[in-house]
Amino acid sequence: MAGPVDVLLVGFGAVGAMYAFILQRGGLARVSVVARSNYHVVKEHGIAISSRKYGDTKSWRPYRVFNSVAAALDRPYAFVVIATKALPDVGQKNSEVLAPLLSPSYAFPQPAYVIMQNGLGVENDLFHAADVASSGNPRVILASLYIMANLVDGGVQHEDVDRLIIGVCRKSSARENSADETALLEDFAALIRAGGSDAQVTHEIQGIKFSKNVWNAVFSSCATLARCGLSAFFQQPELEDQVTPIIRAMFHEVVAVGRALGYDETVIPTSAIDASIAETVFLNKRPGSRHKPSMLLDLELHQPLELDVILGDLIRRARILSVDIPRIETLYALLSVVQTQLISKPAQTAVTPKASHCPNCSLGIPDQCVLT
Structure with a gap:
């Protein structure tokens, strides 16, 4: 990759905020963020990040902030990261959240999508939609996250662990990454590593998830x-x-x-x-x-x-x-x-820590413990 690439990150909770920060910190990415519930606060004041690993930043701002995906369609993106809660059963499918990017009206080539969400099958609907939008050449990266971060009083409290394992979603039953898949994964991993975080590439992401x-x-x-x-x-x-x-x-x-x-x-x-x-x-x-x-x-x-x-x-x-x-x-x-x-029933206003991601006990991944 020559020069900074544009990355769009959707979902600005604890995980989304930390990875937006990490991506931009490395200097290889210009990070645009879609912050829905906290858009006005982030736009006006930024977000406070307190990290044992990266230090304290009182008012950090990404390159650009939008209140919707539809407002961010003015340029091509190398990667689109979705870090929202995975709630397909309550009408929040990833393909619907990202629909403006998947529409024929999006005037640029399809980006590679990176899914940073808990659970199984979170890639299914987006992979199908990206397959259609890309005329049969979907590029979807699935991530397994190990991070300790909380949203507290509108800011992020982060400990000293942030780790990704990433692999591609594919149509075939191939068990090894192709040259193109390896290049795609390494390109995204390089952005994460440049920011000081850990990113590992795997050929078997489904088993790890x-x-x-x-x-x-x-x-x-x-x-x-x-x-x-x-x-x-x-x-x-x-x-x-x-x-x-x-x-x-x-x-x-x-x-x-x-x-x-x-x-x-x-x-x-x-x-x-x-x-x-x-x-x-x-x-x-x-x-x-x-x-x-x-x-x-x-x-x-x-x-x-x-x-x-x-x-x-x-x-x-x-x-x-x-x-x-x-x-x-x-x-x-x-x-x-x-x-x-x-x-x-309507949700209450968040006044307590939200989206705790504590490395505690990850079954099958030695020395990594995850409480999420």
């Missing part, structure tokens, strides 16, 4: 259903003895789906189940532990949950493969009741 979703499917769902942080699960020995076997059984159910999908011990090691549970217990038994999974935070703010992409897609795959996961199906059914109530 599934591995990361194991923790979310169990611990995030249980905490949200119980409406309390995970420290409450493990502070009393008697309660821990009751809860832990159930959690372990849930982990085994999710891993069984992974096995049926073809993810072997090299992708999801069975030994990581107990290691993941043990580390989660250890971290949440510490005095003063206050971490809450982001799904629980969404519930506390009366905002829709990323339920379909964390549990719904998993269950659909299990049914196709005839894998019995009754505990996970129970979680999904009960949380669906909660989701219905959230959708029928």
Whole structure:
């Protein structure tokens, strides 16, 4: 890439703000941002970023700020990053959020799309839409994120971990990246690395995404259903003895789906189940532990949950493969009741930390721990 390239980032929460900051910090990208709910504040005052890794910036601003995708169609983009919540079941599909870019009225070549979202199947509708818009040559990058960042009082609090693993979505069943795919991935990774962050390229992003979703499917769902942080699960020995076997059984159910999908011990090691549970217990038994999974935070703010992409897609795959996961199906059914109530009521104003992404326990990825 010669000179700075234009990047459009959609979704200016904790993750979106940090990666906009990282991309622009490297000097290889001009970052335009679509900030919807916080547009006026960011436009007028920028956003405060407090980071153990990158230091404190009181009023950081991206290159440009827009309040909609439609307002940002004045130029070609090398990459379009979507960092919104993944909520296809409540009418927020990625292809609909990015529709102006995918329309024939967009006067420039189709960009490469980068999906920075939790869950499974988050790429499906966008990949199909990009396939149509690009006349059969879609370029869609899927990312697995490991970052510790909160939105607090309108600013971002970031610790010292921010890591991406990226791979391409493809039509074929090829297991290795082509030369063109490798070049595309390395081009985006170079932008991230220039900003001081870590980006790794893989040929097997689907397995890595599934591995990361194991923790979310169990611990995030249980905490949200119980409406309390995970420290409450493990502070009393008697309660821990009751809860832990159930959690372990849930982990085994999710891993069984992974096995049926073809993810072997090299992708999801069975030994990581107990290691993941043990580390989660250890971290949440510490005095003063206050971490809450982001799904629980969404519930506390009366905002829709990323339920379909964390549990719904998993269950659909299990049914196709005839894998019995009754505990996970129970979680999904009960949380669906909660989701219905959230959708029928207006969201509250966010005054507490939002979208916590804590590296705590990533199943199958050694030395990376993710609580999101």
